[in-house]
Amino acid sequence: MARHRFGGIADYVISVGAGNVATLQPGTSVTCWNAAVGGTQYTDLTDTDGTTPIVGGTLTANSSGSVPEFFGPDGVRSLYLDANGGSGPRRRTLTTDLDEDFDALQGATIPATTVTTAGDLLAGTGNAAVDRLAVGAPGQVLVPDPRAAPGVRWGNGWRRRDLPHAAVADALSAIAAPTVTVTKQATSTIASAQALLPPDSGPFLYLGAGSFTYGTGTPDSSYYLPLSRYPNTYQSGQANWAVEFCTDASVFEIKFKYIGSATRYRLSVDDQKITDLPQLTGATAGNEGSSHVLKFTFATAAPRKIRFDFTTMPFGGLFLPPGATAWKPAPRGGRLGIFGDSIDDGSAQNTGAGIGTWAYRAARMLGCSDVWDQARGGTGYITPGTFAALGDRVAGDIAPYAFDTLIVWAGYNDNQGDQGAIGTAAASLYAALKAAVAPGADIYVIGCWDPTGSPATSIQNTTATLKTAAANAKLPFINNLTGQVYDGQGNLVATQGPWMTTQIKAAYVGADNVHPTDAGHAYLARRVVDAIKALMPA
Template sequence: MSMPPGIATVTLNGRYVRPDGTPLQGTVTFTAPALLTLSGADTIAAGSVTVTLDPSGQFSVILIATDNTNSQPTGWLYGVTERFKDVSARTYAIPLPQGTPTVNLADIAPADPSMGTYYPVVGPPGANGSNGADGRTILSGSGAPSSAIGAAGDFYLDTTAWSIYGPKTTTWPSGHPLSGTPLISSVNGLTGTVVLTASSVGAEPAGAAATAQTAATNAAKAYTDGAIAAEVTRANGAYALGTALASATDRITANEASLAAVARRRIRRGGIADLALSDALYSGTAPTTQTTQTTTSSISGAVKYAPPLVTLSGSDVRGDFLFLGASDFQIGASAPDTSYALPTSRYPHTYASGQGSWAFEFVTDASVFEMRFKYISSASTYKLTVDGKPVTATPVSVGGTTTGSGHMLKVDFGSSAVRRVRFDLYTVPFGGIYIGPSASLWRPVTARGRLMVLGDSITDGSTQNAGGGIGTWLYKAARMMGVTDVWDEARGGTGYITPGSYAIFGDRLAADVVAYSPDVLIIKGGYNDNGGTQSVIQAAAASLYSAAKTALPSTQIIVVGPIAPTASPATSIVNTDNTLKAEAATAGLPFISLVTGETRDGTGSVVSTQNPYITTANASTMIGVDGVHPTDAGHAELGRWMVRALAPLLPL
């Protein structure tokens, strides 16, 4: 797309290779200020531009010059973020003045940004102007200076009389003595020959500070030694999984890397804040919601914050949303789908049948906003969360009218305040958020880590629960553990050897799991396989676990056996559970059994025990009328059950 007239640009080129000349793979992102006003061209620019290196490791991009006439702010720089495969990401800043219309990044990128993010500041020119001459000088000599010494602006020190002269104009001014009564007549009220002592200036006697420091050090030593030892143990344990950041930098923004790197390294037991394991609802005044079949905002002067790829028009801006549980957004090929985005990071990776369950978050100070969406069917649902607490216990219908038409969901809080807003969506194409012109919208940071499940319909959802995948145990357990980036990579009807309408676990591993580098991966299934031969299930499990460990060396992988929907499980389910338990132990992976209630570590040892998920007492309320899938109450209980089972396996 061509640049609007009247905007000066710079063509920026670059090439990245490894030390042996092999081209690097990855992206480079160039970020301008939040809002760049180019009044001379009647244009406002915002956001970032990401270029992907070609097979030779090169890129070329046309960017707005950083010194455009009549631009606000002035003197700004581009933030540059490099994300390459198997290379740590780095961020730095560059100017792109229009006086150099073509630039190679290698000529202006800093040579050593390893000390962190920094921005170069160009200092003022020397005293002689912009010609680069040195600033003024302090000269010295014995006796007063002669008129031939020095230039305008210089100072001169007489080392005999210890007087200072300057600054020089066309001649030297009179000197000022640096000793004697003209400058100093007393010290701290004392005159004559003064010898300062500690008491003269109200200081502690010599050695007092060292004594106090020693006492403080000794007093804190016992605590410090213990704290450091504990922290080192935790840090060493977290390091291996923490290296997942380097291989997942294409999924992590520069802000997240700097603000939440430690939190993202592991999903921790310490993140389970609610000891009662309850999924607490939002305690503030619930907003009012209203759905209307329209694509025109009812908010006066509304600004549309559009999702990726949707074409901007008028006052539209690109929404700085935090997308969670999904990636690889696409828009439809024809209207009205060109106005709505959907992620395609789950099998079969197409717009029409892509990611059914996903979420996005943003922070806003607006008192009211509207979400634009396309209505698919009565199955289209959402769950609204405010400041980390869901407004409703289960997902609710989007309330659409005509299938295939655009709608607005209006959320009104009644007052302006800074709020973190989250939408969990199920089968809802997303068209943007609308807020008033005086309100703001920005992106928050993820919490804890990326939790992913490769599984079947127990995680993907069914007609027995509200909201499909976003109404299952996974989302409930994640909230209890303080995790926001929840990836439902489950597909109903699938398993280790059973493809259903999609593909078996092993065939979905690379594209659905490995590509998105989870911090914790739960492989949960087996129910759809229990009618098969155990030796075939065992071989498929062995292959899957081996491939997952090899491809995801920094991921914590946990295996969960099949659901037993009755208090007296069929022999085939018990056998499948035992087969997966044995193969997990062989692979050195933890195993959780819904059949027995046991949690085992990577050695196969039992580390915790609870009642089986389904018992005689709860079966009638936990399992739906189809006799297999959990109800809403069943998913709520399964979420709590799974958190109890997972807790012993998670680091502190």
């Protein structure tokens, strides 16, 4: 608000004399009012310097009868002048500095060309400025984000109230499990089976991986695998992924290539798992590299949604019995990426490699069907292991796949390294990830894993380094050593207690004293989800 200038133009005090002649009245006292009749007198007037009060709020016409220049009360742009002691008549006058208002308005005007797409918004950026906020994707909502210039962005808007109940989402199905039979052959054992529905044109929703392709030679030329994880090759790319389809068949077969004892699957029906842990296929040693079919026989025919989580299990398509149909379902919960080391990717201490870790469990509890294990064991912020450090994997493993949510959990393999180097690598990684994920994506950083319950100084230092880097990048940070959860502005939003203690270590950490067991991953899934929930709106 500001005072505005009045008077000094064609404002005169006149009276009607003999013969109706208008006569100027110098020296007349003039008062200012907020209404033409009655109302309240304005007394808070100042001289032309804008500071010196005009005593009593009474103006005096000059020698020519003109009302002198003055400043009215704060924010007043029009008022009524009275030269008759307040009895009227009164005449309305306007501020003489409206041109300055128009100039300011023109200076604050945003060209129409700023708004280029239907649904664009204008959002304040602070410092009396606004900017264009491009329209979001379908289903996105506005969420606070200190990283964004206007302080908000379009996001997926996960809310605690929308999440599935954890006990239901990760529970075993109550239906009768199908009978499972494995046969070493590339053709169906189903009588009069329909032609194979091949991986590249069948009713399949692929989840957890991308860039699927057939191999070369026999039998790889008929088997589908993704290339979406470092080193992004057919033989050594993404081993952990999922496929979904719907069918009304009472029996069906999937065709697969047996690699070895690492070849496992988990079956889910209508979004609930039939077994808690990934299962062996039943193929036997000596048959590595051979085609097999895995038959699933239900008691009755009924529409069902089928999901397979695969690890090290090339997929060759689907066989159906006569008359059965199949169709492609839709994904839910956006695309969730997990970027880190073997705590995320699995180890010999848990069953089923990456599909047996906390990641797949947490995704189920978050209502997300499309979870990608982009982690690699032995790697870290500065540690490549036998693969590549995290920063060197962004271009191939993150940028092409538009993640809506990304959880970064690494650092254990770095904790003996130089903290300055870790901090520099983390800052560079977080900047690259923010540019690589989908617009409006959420990125969560978890600190250095501690398997002991009594973290070494190097692990505490690594966690502190990552916390600082995350704060500088305005990313939420979860300190698993203490259970403290920080939002993207560095505010402590929850303290949930240490994830590991000396009392529970034996129940959750394997014989190598580093990696979680199956029970440990089930436990960690709950801790990760509860920490992320603390960062969600209710």
